[in-house]
Amino acid sequence: MVLADAGNDVVVHARRNEIAEAINTRHENPNYLPGITLPPTVRATTDPAVALADADVAVLSIPAQTLRTNLTTWAPFISADTVVVSLMKGIETDTGLRMSELIAQVADLPTERVAVLSGPNLAREIATRQPAASVIACVDEKVAERLQNASLTSYFRPYTNTDVVGCELGGAVKNVIALATGLSSGLGLGDNATALLMTRGLAETARLGQVLGADPITVSGLAGVGDLVATCSSPLSRNRTFGEHLGKGMTVAEATAVMTQTAEGVKSADALLALARRHNVEMPITEVVVAVIDGRLTAREAADLLMSRTPKPERYGV
Numbered sequence: 001m002v003l004a005d006a007g008n009d010v011v012v013h014a015r016r017n018e019i020a021e022a023i024n025t026r027h028e029n030p031n032y033l034p035g036i037t038l039p040p041t042v043r044a045t046t047d048p049a050v051a052l053a054d055a056d057v058a059v060l061s062i063p064a065q066t067l068r069t070n071l072t073t074w075a076p077f078i079s080a081d082t083v084v085v086s087l088m089k090g091i092e093t094d095t096g097l098r099m100s101e102l103i104a105q106v107a108d109l110p111t112e113r114v115a116v117l118s119g120p121n122l123a124r125e126i127a128t129r130q131p132a133a134s135v136i137a138c139v140d141e142k143v144a145e146r147l148q149n150a151s152l153t154s155y156f157r158p159y160t161n162t163d164v165v166g167c168e169l170g171g172a173v174k175n176v177i178a179l180a181t182g183l184s185s186g187l188g189l190g191d192n193a194t195a196l197l198m199t200r201g202l203a204e205t206a207r208l209g210q211v212l213g214a215d216p217i218t219v220s221g222l223a224g225v226g227d228l229v230a231t232c233s234s235p236l237s238r239n240r241t242f243g244e245h246l247g248k249g250m251t252v253a254e255a256t257a258v259m260t261q262t263a264e265g266v267k268s269a270d271a272l273l274a275l276a277r278r279h280n281v282e283m284p285i286t287e288v289v290v291a292v293i294d295g296r297l298t299a300r301e302a303a304d305l306l307m308s309r310t311p312k313p314e315r316y317g318v
């Protein structure tokens, strides 16, 4: 919708024929955004070769853990000049790769042709054209600027950045912190606890970013604190909702069964923790979220464990 409203010729690749059909005839995706009318210029196809033919830009937005398999199939259809943009906020579980790293590896692309978009962008709000801003990051600033111009509308305002690592980490870690604020809310622990988790969650993002080469300023921007605030506070967040279900006593299997959309943090938390341990970075909130997901701690025990940690000075670096 954003790209079509910005004046681009947009082709969506859908897996299911009935979804492609609904987008082409009723201008609606009834499974994922029921009730939202898409611009009639948005067309859909089930054929990835048709979707990718001569595309200036390919925007990838599927569950992070399915990217490798899907992209292996799609890569041969990516044209020589196409820039690939990731909207995904996850980390591959087996490898710890960020989505842009995975794209460059699987599609064999130079980093200058891979960009990421990340920020406080709850899908349903954007689909109703409510104002939002985001960050488009690419190591090549000119490419980021091209993408910025291609996605600028009256309701969507992208900023550019060259810090791909910081933007991607901001998106991936905030999902885990949103699971934690959901757990806390499910337990009824109050707004002070939510603010505590968000602020110390940001410290975890900053520490991990520091060792992985992110710009320390990125964490205070839209892809850092901006997305953290939106996701941790909004009932529209799937990660926060998933955590809330667990906090109210559901098992992971029960929460998974009632969710129809992706909560990336559930699978990426473990990969982020492994990445942090590899670099000797302490991420206590991420650690207890992983323990709750694995069934080693209850939500209550996780809260008690965090509150019983040794007192320390307030620091943001490693």
Ligand SMILES: NC(=O)c1ccc[n+]([C@@H]2O[C@H](COP(=O)([O-])OP(=O)(O)OC[C@H]3O[C@@H](n4cnc5c(N)ncnc54)[C@H](O)[C@@H]3O)[C@@H](O)[C@H]2O)c1
Pocket: 015, 032, 061, 062, 063, 064, 066, 070, 087, 088, 089, 090, 121, 122, 123, 124, 260, 261, 262, 264
């Ligand atoms: N929804 C949001 O508000 C939002 C905002 C910003 C970023 N993101 C990120 O975008 C990514 C996708 O999330 P989403 O909100 O679209 O999730 P979703 O669950 O709503 O939709 C997933 C999409 O991927 C497709 N899909 C599911 N399994 C697939 C598979 N195995 N192979 C191919 N396609 C598959 C679905 O058909 C659907 O189109 C995530 O990484 C998420 O963090 C989401």
Ligand SMILES: O=P(O)(O)OC[C@H](O)CO
Pocket: 089, 119, 120, 121, 122, 123, 175, 178, 227, 230, 231, 236, 237, 238, 239, 240, 262, 263, 264
């Ligand atoms: O619904 P969530 O929890 O995946 O969050 C959606 C977006 O990432 C918010 O920016």
